[in-house]
Amino acid sequence: MATPRVEEVETAPRDRSAVLGQWNGAVSSYYLLLGATVLLVVIGLVMVLSSSSVTSLSGGNSPYAVFLNQAQFALIGLPLAWLASRLPVRFYQRVAWPALGVAVVLQSLVFTGLGREQGGNRNWLYLPGGQTMQPSELAKLALAIWLALVLARKRALIHRWLHVLIPGVLGAAAVLGLVLLGKDLGTAMIMMMLVAGALFVAGVPLRMFAVAGGLVALLVLQMVQDGSSRTRRIEAHFSAECDVTNECYQTLRGLYGLASGGLTGVGLGESTEKWSYLPEAHNDFIFAIIGEELGLLGTVLVVALFGVLAVGMTRVIRRHTDPFVQIATGAIATWVLGQAIVNIAVVIGLLPVIGVPLPLVSAGGSALVTTMLAIGVVLSFARAEPGAAEALAARPGVVRRSLAVLSRGSRG
Numbered sequence: 406m407a408t409p410r411v412e413e414v415e416t417a418p419r420d421r422s423a424v425l426g427q428w429n430g431a432v433s434s435y436y437l438l439l440g441a442t443v444l445l446v447v448i449g450l451v452m453v454l455s456s457s458s459v460t461s462l463s464g465g466n467s468p469y470a471v472f473l474n475q476a477q478f479a480l481i482g483l484p485l486a487w488l489a490s491r492l493p494v495r496f497y498q499r500v501a502w503p504a505l506g507v508a509v510v511l512q513s514l515v516f517t518g519l520g521r522e523q524g525g526n527r528n529w530l531y532l533p534g535g536q537t538m539q540p541s542e543l544a545k546l547a548l549a550i551w552l553a554l555v556l557a558r559k560r561a562l563i564h565r566w567l568h569v570l571i572p573g574v575l576g577a578a579a580v581l582g583l584v585l586l587g588k589d590l591g592t593a594m595i596m597m598m599l600v601a602g603a604l605f606v607a608g609v610p611l612r613m614f615a616v617a618g619g620l621v622a623l624l625v626l627q628m629v630q631d632g633s634s635r636t637r638r639i640e641a642h643f644s645a646e647c648d649v650t651n652e653c654y655q656t657l658r659g660l661y662g663l664a665s666g667g668l669t670g671v672g673l674g675e676s677t678e679k680w681s682y683l684p685e686a687h688n689d690f691i692f693a694i695i696g697e698e699l700g701l702l703g704t705v706l707v708v709a710l711f712g713v714l715a716v717g718m719t720r721v722i723r724r725h726t727d728p729f730v731q732i733a734t735g736a737i738a739t740w741v742l743g744q745a746i747v748n749i750a751v752v753i754g755l756l757p758v759i760g761v762p763l764p765l766v767s768a769g770g771s772a773l774v775t776t777m778l779a780i781g782v783v784l785s786f787a788r789a790e791p792g793a794a795e796a797l798a799a800r801p802g803v804v805r806r807s808l809a810v811l812s813r814g815s816r817g
Contacts, residue, residue, distance in 0.1 A: 432796050435787040437717035441710045442780045449766035456679045456694040457687035478770035482777035489781030501554040508547035511540035512583040527587040539771035541584050541592045546779050553733035556607040591759040595744050602739025606732050642757035658683040659693035659752045670700030687768045692752045711745045721787050730786045737779045
């Protein structure tokens with residue numbers, strides 16, 4: 406009886422190592438994406454509570470008002486993201502056209518009596534119960550999936566101008582046009598990045614990007630010359646002298662917050678800037694509060710988590726064989742990671758203030774739910790990587806065998 410037991414203990418670890426090695430390689434993308442997303446949402450909830458309490462109190466509300474609203478949307482986004490991660494790739498291919506149609510209709514409604522203007526942008530819709538939503542957030546996800554479908558089908562002809570233009574670029578231009586009509590330049594810029602990411606992963610020749618880049622630059626230049634507060638902020642940012650009591654006030658206060666945090670921060674909840682010194686402390690400039698309360702280490706952690714998201718999405722693009730999956734993941738990655746880079750660049754003073762929140766972290770229900778849903782879509786793609794479905798299905802068996810081996814080893 407002793408010999409079989411020794412062989413079992415000796416051979417089982419080798420089998421277990423092989424299975425675990427294959428399992429870890431196949432599902433690494435899935436767990437990188439899942440872990441980074443969960444941590445960013447948790448950090449966001451904690452920092453929204455810390456940065457919004459004073460503003461809520463000064464408005465006559467509970468100090469937990471903004472936090473509870475954000476937590477509510479996080480609880481809405483969680484099951485939606487889980488469901489999205491379980492749906493097959495073919496489902497997203499089937500709903501691509503209807504999703505874009507719904508997005509266009511919702512974005513068009515902002516110009517009706519249901520629309521609401523905020524911060525100079527008409528990009529919100531009233532909902533029953535006093536809630537509002539930002540349809541352009543849903544349009545980002547719909548556009549990413551739709552572009553993936555049409556570009557994947559035309560991948561063999563993607564080197565020709567006409568096949569890039571129709572229907573891909575024209576469809577994207579229609580959505581962008583509606584957003585620009587609402588004067589939301591920040592969201593439009595993120596959408597342009599999303600479209601560029603999809604086209605790049607699809608294999609569009611770089612010479613086409615050069616021409617498109619010139620046209621986009623002219624469009625942005627035209628948008629910032631409309632005499633609005635947006636124009637004044639951008640011009641002031643790039644001028645030699647900037648009024649720190651007006652256009653550059655928010656940037657200055659954000660830098661104060663980052664500078665005062667030092668290496669480890671002043672402590673969670675101990676921010677000075679959130680006492681009505683820094684506008685939009687719980688939204689567009691929450692990164693400054695993270696730097697003030699958690700210090701350089703806190704900001705590095707947030708940046709590192711976005712880096713983990715980048716690694717996970719890059720793995721999905723490289724490992725998956727379906728062009729639709731590759732293009733959709735590239736579009737979503739460019740949207741989420743590009744928006745994070747733009748937000749952080751604004752907070753540290755490298756870019757003018759354009760009203761772009763930090764994904765998964767800043768307060769904002771529409772943005773949080775849609776971004777979680779988009780990550781859920783990429784998780785679905787990660788589950789469809791070669792070997793991933795089998796590895797995920799084998800998890801309970803691997804765990805049981807591992808525990809059995811460890812138990813036998815301890816008795817021996």
